[in-house]
Amino acid sequence: MTRKLLLGVCGSSSAQNTPALIDEAARRGWETTVVATPAAERFLPPLPVPVPVHTDQDWHTSARPLHLALPENSDAVLIAPATATALAHCAAGTGQTLLTAIVLGCERVHFWPSMNIRMWNAPAVRRNVAQLQADGHTILNPDATDTLSDPDHATGVGPVPGTALRQLHASLAAVNRAFHRAWDPLPDAYDVPSPDHRPGGHTLQPDAPPRNVLALAGGAGSGKTTLAESVAAARPSTAILHLDRFFHTRADRAPMVPNLIGSGLVIDFSDPRSIDWDRVHQAIEATPDDQLLLVEGTFALQKQIRRLARWTVYLDTPDDLRLARKTLRKIDEGADPRISLLGYLERGRASHGEHVAPIQQRADLVLDGTLPAQELTARLISHAAFKSDWSTVPA
Structure with a gap:
């Protein structure tokens, strides 16, 4: 069963890993649509054809505004990499770009932070992270910086794009279990029925x-x-x-x-x-x-x-x-x-x-x-x- 992933990409050097992230998503059964911020466009390498990419330039080019249509047609929203700037705009609810407007209208978005450790530990960033979590969003890999001693080392997507997807899967499964509600992408066919008992x-x-x-x-x-x-x-x-x-x-x-x-x-x-x-x-x-x-x-x-x-x-x-x-x-x-x-x-x-x-x-x-x-x-x-x-x- 193919699930639809809306992938937000922000202006970070980690955006260079987006093709690998998309390939990994496909291997795990996700069909990806990309939304890139203006700052991300200079980092974003060529993506696998036929992955659709949306930017602010085509925000209002369709009959239904993309900040409404895109999340409505997605099973999950993942922002990777999520920069400090993106976290700030999303926490404040500015909605000034297509991506931040999408977040403003979503009940649950998964953020994969990508920034150096000094920025990650800055009080302003911690407040923004806390606000996003209080609003019902998920910060994936929030403790990544604990194992890094180099203050200039970036945390986040890095060289292992599959990790973001694994945490996304675990997060969605935890939500389903915690609230006993219906986010469960697997049809019953994945479970083999018990045999008739003799x-x-x-x-x-x-x-x-x-x-x-x-x-x-x-x-x-x-x-x-x-x-x-x-x-x-x-x-x-x-x-x-x-x-x-x-x-x-x-x-x-x-x-x-x-x-x-x-x-x-x-x-x-x-x-x-x-x-x-x-x-x-x-x-x-x-x-x-x-x-x-x-x-x-x-x-x-x-x-x-x-x-x-x-x-x-x-x-x-x-x-x-x-x-x-x-x-x-x-x-x-x-x-x-x-x-x-x-x-x-x-x-x-x-x-x-x-x-x-x-x-x-x-x-x-x-x-x-x-x-x-x-x-x-x-x-x-x-x-x-x-x-x-x-x-x-x-x-």
């Missing part, structure tokens, strides 16, 4: 309250198991449930596909229906209510787990890195690496795009899978979305 089958009730379950999902080779073990090392009372130990073993209970390097049929482990959800639910019920249970697996954010989880996390790792890890793992195990390569080409890539990557929108927290496990663990435990409940779970 007589004597076991399942938790649909209205079961959230437990002390942390669901950790991500593509194959994203680093889920490594992160789960790192969290358990930091909190020794944590129990880990590995979903890849709960696959069906009988052919009549799982989807079957042709064997890629042999004859006959094999279970399609890239399909969520290959998981024996009855056994998974039994294992969850057997865990003491006051113990933290970390459920990790490619399909850990399917509704069978997500509706029971108190915290949901997605580990976002580039496809090439995941495939390299899987291939090296097969080699280390003495197995034929063609299994990973052919599996990825024939089924894994399509399954990831259908069942795994889109469902990150339903995660409370999206983490960058290229970071070290220790850093990811620290971010996970300290993340604001977990703090209010985390203290009640034994360490």
Whole structure:
């Protein structure tokens, strides 16, 4: 499902990263429309054709003013980079450019600040940030400057445009969860229905309250198991449930596909229906209510787990890195690496795009899978979305 992103670009050298940001957005299912401020035009490089770009010059050239029409046709508004000047105008509600007029009429805009640390820490900028947050807007990556010691170093978009989108996704998911309202871009098709339960089958009730379950999902080779073990090392009372130990073993209970390097049929482990959800639910019920249970697996954010989880996390790792890890793992195990390569080409890539990557929108927290496990663990435990409940779970 394609979602529409309205991307505001301000006058910062970070605007040079806009093409990469647009490419990353497309990879994640966003169709981008750009609105550039007058100051941004001198920094903005050529953009991928057919991305529409609007400036103040065509503000009133359509039948309906663009500051009304553009946000009405968008699922989210992201301003990246957002300069100190843009933050000031938006906080004051001046509406003097097309972009600031768009912000004036939107209930929720996501800002990615880009400026040097001295400016970011200036009292005026802090007041403007506080005002925008009080008005219901979101400041993405607000603590980026904490790790930078060079006062002339710019924070914000920088060389990692995907981070802005990951935080945008997490922010929208948090809004949906917090207010139980309808911003949810995923059709039900991304969730695989639970199979019909056989007589004597076991399942938790649909209205079961959230437990002390942390669901950790991500593509194959994203680093889920490594992160789960790192969290358990930091909190020794944590129990880990590995979903890849709960696959069906009988052919009549799982989807079957042709064997890629042999004859006959094999279970399609890239399909969520290959998981024996009855056994998974039994294992969850057997865990003491006051113990933290970390459920990790490619399909850990399917509704069978997500509706029971108190915290949901997605580990976002580039496809090439995941495939390299899987291939090296097969080699280390003495197995034929063609299994990973052919599996990825024939089924894994399509399954990831259908069942795994889109469902990150339903995660409370999206983490960058290229970071070290220790850093990811620290971010996970300290993340604001977990703090209010985390203290009640034994360490």
